[in-house]
Amino acid sequence: MSLRIALLGLLSTSGPGSGYDLAKAFERSINYVWHAGHSQIYPELAKMAADGLVTVEAQGTRGRKTYAITDQGSEELHRWLTGHRPAPPVRSEGALLAFLLPLLDPAEAIGVLSTLEAEMTARLHELEQLRALKRSAQVPPRGGLYALDFGIRSARTGLEWIRATADDIAARATPGDAGA
Amino acid sequence: MSLRIALLGLLSTSGPGSGYDLAKAFERSINYVWHAGHSQIYPELAKMAADGLVTVEAQGTRGRKTYAITDQGSEELHRWLTGHRPAPPVRSEGALLAFLLPLLDPAEAIGVLSTLEAEMTARLHELEQLRALKRSAQVPPRGGLYALDFGIRSARTGLEWIRATADDIAARATPGDAGA
DNA sequence: CGCCCCATGTAATAAGTTACATGATTTT
DNA sequence: AAAATCATGTAACTTATTACATGGGGCG
Missing domain, CATH: 1.10.287 (Helix Hairpins)
Structure with a gap:
């Protein structure tokens, strides 16, 4: 679940981007907060698109897809941020x-x-x-x-x-x- | 890997015990440090026995097995504690x-x-x-x-x-x- | 005898890691 | 043209979660 949130958050703050862009953004900006590699990001984006949280805004050269957050995605993100979660089980x-x-x-x-x-x-x-x-x-x-x-x-x-x-x-x- | 370590640690500090005992011990003592439920503990103990890190010390009524740590298990634990690990990827x-x-x-x-x-x-x-x-x-x-x-x-x-x-x-x- | 708790497990699914595979574009 | 790197994906495996299944033993 949290991977989705992280992706929605990046799309929301930095605007639309491809899986590659998002993987880079992870390394640069969010990595010390939540880690994910490209092999996790690509399939997750596909599922999110199927669920209507993001759309393929544009298709570039070689399969490059630019994803953008949808209204439904924004709502989901907002709900996660404001809805209070029970503390996740500790594992340190x-x-x-x-x-x-x-x-x-x-x-x-x-x-x-x-x-x-x-x-x-x-x-x-x-x-x-x-x-x-x-x-x-x-x-x-x-x-x-x-x-x-x-x-x-x-x-x-x-x-x-x-x-x-x-x-x-x-x-x-x-x-x-x-x-x- | 860390689940093994936690189990070896408990067997080492509190002595031999069954899967049930260990699940209880998790809840009581180690839970705010590493969480695991019984459905993870039972199979892991079986694998650890297969790997020679623990032995079935006694078989009680209804399938109850009392596990004890072996020398090999103690070595593994010691190795983990002293060998320095790279920081695990952040996910908070x-x-x-x-x-x-x-x-x-x-x-x-x-x-x-x-x-x-x-x-x-x-x-x-x-x-x-x-x-x-x-x-x-x-x-x-x-x-x-x-x-x-x-x-x-x-x-x-x-x-x-x-x-x-x-x-x-x-x-x-x-x-x-x-x-x- | 029926109920509840003790005790052990399996199954299905989700999440994450590591390794493999492939081809296009830019740079030298 | 070769090398580097951009870019996307899949496969196999491990770890963790949730739910289901089962049966013994003690107690009223």
């Missing part, structure tokens, strides 16, 4: 790792956390640069900015958790002690 | 909503955010109570606590984002203005 690899971390001995656990810390730091920098770029480019759709902001806050929180957890594990491993 | 309904929020007019967007705020607040309270309970019960596996801590931090961050975004939208809707 990071949290699973957190849960199972104490199965490792302290040194190993801290090693894992420090790898994670490096990755998370890199991701945070990446997102912050992206935001700086977007701000200066003054690209009007603010959606990207709100979502980026969300990503940046999440990354910062992740880092804080990593550090706090590593500290806790270290403290427990050497209680009231100073050596390694 | 919340972030997608954030991305598409500006498609709504300001009043609608703020309405959506306030619904979200209520839900997120409820979730936060729930997790905080769970943590209080776990702390007082002094249940030894710390994993639950680290994961809970992660969940609580994430919920708090979510709330902050919701409030900041609502404020931003409100400020833009009535620039330099005081009325509604």
Whole structure:
């Protein structure tokens, strides 16, 4: 369902486009929010056309089809955005790792956390640069900015958790002690 | 893959159990970290037994099988925990909503955010109570606590984002203005 | 004996991933 | 003309969801 919404959202903000365009748009703009590859996008667009949510606005050279959102598609999108969803079931690899971390001995656990810390730091920098770029480019759709902001806050929180957890594990491993 | 890991983790922390036990354990302990229903658990356990990660330790009345983790299973679990994974592709309904929020007019967007705020607040309270309970019960596996801590931090961050975004939208809707 | 909960499973469908296949256009 | 890349699609497989099916065991 959400893939449809993402596609409708892109068609709505950026105007009509082909499957290829949408796949590119995914990579560029919405990828850190919802990921999909072209092999998922093409069939989904076909189904959406069959359901009347989009129309084939134009047929270009080699099978290129330009899709545009229909009124029905806009309604569907609006309904999804305003209708409140029950929280989707949680399925987070990071949290699973957190849960199972104490199965490792302290040194190993801290090693894992420090790898994670490096990755998370890199991701945070990446997102912050992206935001700086977007701000200066003054690209009007603010959606990207709100979502980026969300990503940046999440990354910062992740880092804080990593550090706090590593500290806790270290403290427990050497209680009231100073050596390694 | 991660379902296997979750199951191996539970067998490793809580000892042998049947499919039913594990399904219960999922609901009780690991559910806010990784969700799975019994219809996914039973077949997966069978495959894991075929792969030598678990063994059927005992057969009880009516087809009840008690599974136990094998050495090979422990190794697999250990490998997953220490081997560093590339970040899985992002797919977050919340972030997608954030991305598409500006498609709504300001009043609608703020309405959506306030619904979200209520839900997120409820979730936060729930997790905080769970943590209080776990702390007082002094249940030894710390994993639950680290994961809970992660969940609580994430919920708090979510709330902050919701409030900041609502404020931003409100400020833009009535620039330099005081009325509604 | 009938009802309810325990307990295990299968089937059908949906969603997502990875790999394969194909041909047109632009660039060098 | 060859190479790169644009552009569209399909196939096979894995993972997850929802619904259906079945039967034992305890209890009133």
